[in-house]
Amino acid sequence: MAKEYLGELEELILLLILMLKEEAYGLAIRKALREHAGRTVTIGAVHGTVNRLESKGFVESNLGGATDERGGRRKRIFTLTAEGKSLLHKSQDVKVNLWRQIPELSLSNTQ
Amino acid sequence: MKSSRKRPLEERILEWCCRGDFLEEILGDLYEYREELEEYPAWQRPWRFWFQAFNFIRPSLAKKLINIQKLNLLGMILHNFTITFRGFRRHKSSFLINLIGLSTGFAASILIALWVLDECTVDKFNANDDRLYRVMAHFQLPEQKVTWDYTSGRMARSMKEEFPEIDKATRINNHFFVPAGVLETPQGNLEIEGIFADPNLFDVLDYELITGDPATALTDLKSIVITQGLAEKLHGSVEGAMGKDFHWSSSLFDETFRVTGVVESPPSNASMQFETIINYQILVNRDKWADEWNGGYAETFLLLKEGVDPMAFEGKIVNYYDDKINNDRFTLFLQKFSDQYLYGDFEDGQLIGGRIENVRLFLLIAIFILVIASINFINLTTAQASIKLKEIGIKKSLGGSRQQLIGQFLQESITLSFVSICMAVLLVYGVLPIFNLLTGKILVLDLLSIGGYLFLMGLVLGLLAGIYPAFYLSSFSAIKIIRGQLSLGGQWIRKILVIIQFAISLVFIVEVLVIHQQLDFMEQKPLGYNRQNVLTFKGRGAREVDLQAFKNELSAIPGVSSVSSMMGAFLWGNDSGSGYIWNNEPENANYLFKSPKMGYGVLETLEIELAAGRLFDPERNDDRTKVIINESALKMMNIENPIGYKLGYGQGEEKREIIGVVKDFQYGSMHQEIEPVLIRFRENGRNFILRLEPGTEISTIDKIESLYSQFYPKYVFNGRFLDDSYSALYDTEQRIGGLSGYFALLAILISCLGLLGLATFTTARRVKEIGIRKVMGCETWRIIYLLTSDFTKMVLIAILIGIPLSYLAGNKWLENFAYAIDLEWWLFVLAGITALLIAWFTVGIYTVKAATANPVEALKDE
Numbered sequence: 013m014a015k016e017y018l019g020e021l022e023e024l025i026l027l028l029i030l031m032l033k034e035e036a037y038g039l040a041i042r043k044a045l046r047e048h049a050g051r052t053v054t055i056g057a058v059h060g061t062v063n064r065l066e067s068k069g070f071v072e073s074n075l076g077g078a079t080d081e082r083g084g085r086r087k088r089i090f091t092l093t094a095e096g097k098s099l100l101h102k103s104q105d106v107k108v109n110l111w112r113q114i115p116e117l118s119l120s121n122t123q
Numbered sequence: 124m125k126s127s128r129k130r131p132l133e134e135r136i137l138e139w140c141c142r143g144d145f146l147e148e149i150l151g152d153l154y155e156y157r158e159e160l161e162e163y164p165a166w167q168r169p170w171r172f173w174f175q176a177f178n179f180i181r182p183s184l185a186k187k188l189i190n191i192q193k194l195n196l197l198g199m200i201l202h203n204f205t206i207t208f209r210g211f212r213r214h215k216s217s218f219l220i221n222l223i224g225l226s227t228g229f230a231a232s233i234l235i236a237l238w239v240l241d242e243c244t245v246d247k248f249n250a251n252d253d254r255l256y257r258v259m260a261h262f263q264l265p266e267q268k269v270t271w272d273y274t275s276g277r278m279a280r281s282m283k284e285e286f287p288e289i290d291k292a293t294r295i296n297n298h299f300f301v302p303a304g305v306l307e308t309p310q311g312n313l314e315i316e317g318i319f320a321d322p323n324l325f326d327v328l329d330y331e332l333i334t335g336d337p338a339t340a341l342t343d344l345k346s347i348v349i350t351q352g353l354a355e356k357l358h359g360s361v362e363g364a365m366g367k368d369f370h371w372s373s374s375l376f377d378e379t380f381r382v383t384g385v386v387e388s389p390p391s392n393a394s395m396q397f398e399t400i401i402n403y404q405i406l407v408n409r410d411k412w413a414d415e416w417n418g419g420y421a422e423t424f425l426l427l428k429e430g431v432d433p434m435a436f437e438g439k440i441v442n443y444y445d446d447k448i449n450n451d452r453f454t455l456f457l458q459k460f461s462d463q464y465l466y467g468d469f470e471d472g473q474l475i476g477g478r479i480e481n482v483r484l485f486l487l488i489a490i491f492i493l494v495i496a497s498i499n500f501i502n503l504t505t506a507q508a509s510i511k512l513k514e515i516g517i518k519k520s521l522g523g524s525r526q527q528l529i530g531q532f533l534q535e536s537i538t539l540s541f542v543s544i545c546m547a548v549l550l551v552y553g554v555l556p557i558f559n560l561l562t563g564k565i566l567v568l569d570l571l572s573i574g575g576y577l578f579l580m581g582l583v584l585g586l587l588a589g590i591y592p593a594f595y596l597s598s599f600s601a602i603k604i605i606r607g608q609l610s611l612g613g614q615w616i617r618k619i620l621v622i623i624q625f626a627i628s629l630v631f632i633v634e635v636l637v638i639h640q641q642l643d644f645m646e647q648k649p650l651g652y653n654r655q656n657v658l659t660f661k662g663r664g665a666r667e668v669d670l671q672a673f674k675n676e677l678s679a680i681p682g683v684s685s686v687s688s689m690m691g692a693f694l695w696g697n698d699s700g701s702g703y704i705w706n707n708e709p710e711n712a713n714y715l716f717k718s719p720k721m722g723y724g725v726l727e728t729l730e731i732e733l734a735a736g737r738l739f740d741p742e743r744n745d746d747r748t749k750v751i752i753n754e755s756a757l758k759m760m761n762i763e764n765p766i767g768y769k770l771g772y773g774q775g776e777e778k779r780e781i782i783g784v785v786k787d788f789q790y791g792s793m794h795q796e797i798e799p800v801l802i803r804f805r806e807n808g809r810n811f812i813l814r815l816e817p818g819t820e821i822s823t824i825d826k827i828e829s830l831y832s833q834f835y836p837k838y839v840f841n842g843r844f845l846d847d848s849y850s851a852l853y854d855t856e857q858r859i860g861g862l863s864g865y866f867a868l869l870a871i872l873i874s875c876l877g878l879l880g881l882a883t884f885t886t887a888r889r890v891k892e893i894g895i896r897k898v899m900g901c902e903t904w905r906i907i908y909l910l911t912s913d914f915t916k917m918v919l920i921a922i923l924i925g926i927p928l929s930y931l932a933g934n935k936w937l938e939n940f941a942y943a944i945d946l947e948w949w950l951f952v953l954a955g956i957t958a959l960l961i962a963w964f965t966v967g968i969y970t971v972k973a974a975t976a977n978p979v980e981a982l983k984d985e
Binding site for chain 2: 037038039043054055056057059060063075081082083085086087088
């Protein structure tokens with residue numbers, strides 16, 4: 013897994029799954045993406061990404077309870093695997109590291 | 124399954140294309156999404172919903188090609204290939220029959236397609252093709268209209284001035300006045316042909332100048348534009364030719380020209396071919412009629428402005444000639460420049476076709492050949508059903524679905540079709556040089572540009588040929604096959620197909636006979652003159668040659684029985700004239716007679732018969748005021764006592780006296796009917812017409828040749844026998860006739876191949892029956908009868924169907940000729956017998972073998 017890296021949408025979705033906990037299913041993730049990150053994607057895109065993440069082993073899923081509002085169909089609730097979590101941490105480390113290496117002065121200059 | 128009909132469409136679509144394990148959550152999310160849609164205006168909702176739904180169809184969610192189920196499909200395809208090729212190997216004869224039939228059929232179709240494509244692109248090279256028109260004229264004769272592609276040399280300029288619809292207008296010479304002559308070059312003399320054109324030619328037609336200024340290249344009368352081909356021939360390069368001087372002499376001029384431009388050689392698919400271009404004014408200076416309303420010396424091309432409706436514009440010019448020449452017998456019309464090649468035949472003012480007829484003929488031939496080849500495949504495959512039965516039974520009982528079987532059979536036919544296409548391409552590469560020779564074209568097979576079409580053709584024909592066998596073979600019930608209860612039906616379809624095949628073949632046979640009959644007829648048609656042993660050649664170059672002295676010396680050669688000369692070539696009939704007034708009707712002056720200028724003895728040499736009066740006679744010292752007319756002219760002019768009648772001729776000119784009437788003879792173009800001819804007298808023309816005594820032609824011609832080189836030292840003797848030249852006039856017909864003959868032969872061979880396959884097959888299936896019959900004492904001829912009677916019946920029905928079809932087709936083709944043969948009954952009888960014999964012969968080979976075989980061989984394992 014050392015070669016794996018995360019796309020921006022993938023990273024956002026991993027974070028949102030952590031945030032949504034028991035409610036981390038396709039449509040909810042899409043909603044959260046819109047609210048917290050200002051990104052509107054199709055439901056299909058969310059499902060595609062989540063399934064890709066699952067096949068890479070960063071998330072796992074199980075089917076939740078059926079509800080009427082879903083026409084009697086169950087939700088697939090996603091949770092992060094240990095690998096997924098460590099990847100998120102790694103990604104965060106890389107970025108924090110990078111931020112640290114940038115001198116404050118030049119940063120404020122560009123702003 | 125019934126409930127599935129009520130399910131929403133999106134559900135079914137997604138179910139069909141998404142992986143099952145995701146389906147539930149996806150559909151759940153989609154269902155839940157409907158709530159969210161409430162935020163949007165109602166009209167957006169369905170749109171947004173479907174957008175979301177379709178977005179589920181993506182690689183990571185869709186059914187994967189490499190899941191277990193699909194692996195089977197791939198495996199099945201590979202398995203089918205194995206079976207297909209194994210089948211090819213096992214049933215070599217039917218595979219070969221199919222392969223040969225299909226690949227030769229494809230090859231023929233590819234060749235025809237190349238030819239048709241080439242024909243259809245002729246003259247289409249102009250960028251403004253859609254706006255480029257030629258002004259044509261119908262001319263009203265007393266009983267019919269004739270159509271000319273040439274008009275007055277003044278037309279282009281005048282129309283451009285008067286009609287704002289015209290963007291540009293230009294003219295070139297018509298085919299009567301072609302600048303053709305000898306170019307004196309450092310390498311020697313070269314005979315070339317060119318065109319007279321207005322300086323703005325390059326604005327109208329897309330002939331690109333490689334060097335030189337298109338605006339000024341032709342403005343000077345001493346300027347000449349030559350083609351790249353000629354430039355390279357003369358100077359090795361385009362640049363080397365620029366600015367060089369040429370001395371070019373023809374019967375119309377004798378001039379030194381300077382090369383002011385080099386133009387791209389006309390593309391091979393342009394109907395107008397030339398090597399040089401010079402200013403039209405040169406023709407006008409030589410002959411003032413070239414720029415008069417009363418002279419039909421020019422072809423007029425118009426480039427209409429964008430958006431001008433050609434039909435509406437045509438309406439404006441219909442009677443344009445009337446006040447220019449003071450008569451209303453001309454009507455003008457427009458024809459698209461690029462249409463003339465394919466649609467060039469007019470009859471009585473109506474377009475009746477032209478080369479397009481040949482294009483259609485060949486397209487039909489191509490389609491029929493493909494049909495016949497496909498029928499072979501269908502027939503052989505369905506006939507093989509009994510062999511395939513076990514395979515089908517086993518596959519079905521092991522759970523193979525009908526779709527899979529259909530897929531297998533279709534795959535088999537498509538594979539065969541593609542293998543055949545590959546073979547066909549190789550064949551075409553091999554045959555193309557010969558085909559080019561036959562068609563007189565330069566066709567190239569460009570795989571890159573037609574590869575796509577070939578692929579499509581292979582796919583479509585594979586499908587068409589395979590679809591019936593596939594459905595038929597896959598329809599058998601596994602239980603019946605295994606119990607051996609199956610009786611194979613579908614015989615009647617096979618019979619119908621064979622009948623279709625043979626009906627088409629019969630049409631082909633009849634058409635080949637018709638075409639050859641017609642060609643023979645044209646060769647042998649009495650022309651009103653004797654073209655045997657007549658030698659013609661042309662005196663060229665300097666006009667100072669003493670023609671009388673030359674003629675005298677020619678007469679002295681033993682073996683030459685008569686010597687005469689005329690102006691213009693007799694067979695081309697490109698000499699005409701008007702201005703003759705009879706019955707005191709001045710408007711008759713506009714009638715354009717076919718009007719050769721002949722010297723003493725031409726009519727006698729050609730053995731044209733005199734009907735009344737006399738021929739030109741040196742004793743009476745005839746001059747240009749004497750004319751001889753033919754019977755058609757007499758009929759048209761309707762003069763009571765023609766001999767001695769004096770025709771009016773222009774103002775201040777002497778009248779023209781008719782001294783004789785000759786019987787009608789074919790003068791000029793062979794596709795036209797005999798027209799009124801008025802023969803003018805010119806003592807010395809440069810086209811020599813000699814009658815040779817039969818027997819010693821070769822030595823006589825040698826003597827003529829050496830005499831010729833004394834009088835015309837610069838030129839090569841170019842004598843030809845009149846009947847050879849006459850045959851050459853039918854080049855197109857002969858080519859078409861030859862080609863269609865080859866293709867028809869191919870079609871017949873392919874259908875025989877099919878019949879052979881079928882015969883082999885049915886005979887093989889009845890080997891035991893034959894064996895038993897023989898053991899029981901049945902005679903050989905009875906067995907042969909038994910085996911062939913089925914085929915005979917089919918061929919007889921095919922003949923009955925084919926005869927009316929071939930009659931219609933033959934008549935249609937013959938309509939193209941002014942003089943055509945009648946379709947006689949024996950043609951059809953001959954074709955029918957031929958078809959029957961071919962069928963018997965094909966079937967017979969196998970039948971006799973089967974019927975004479977030792978019955979022990981057939982029965983020993985029972």
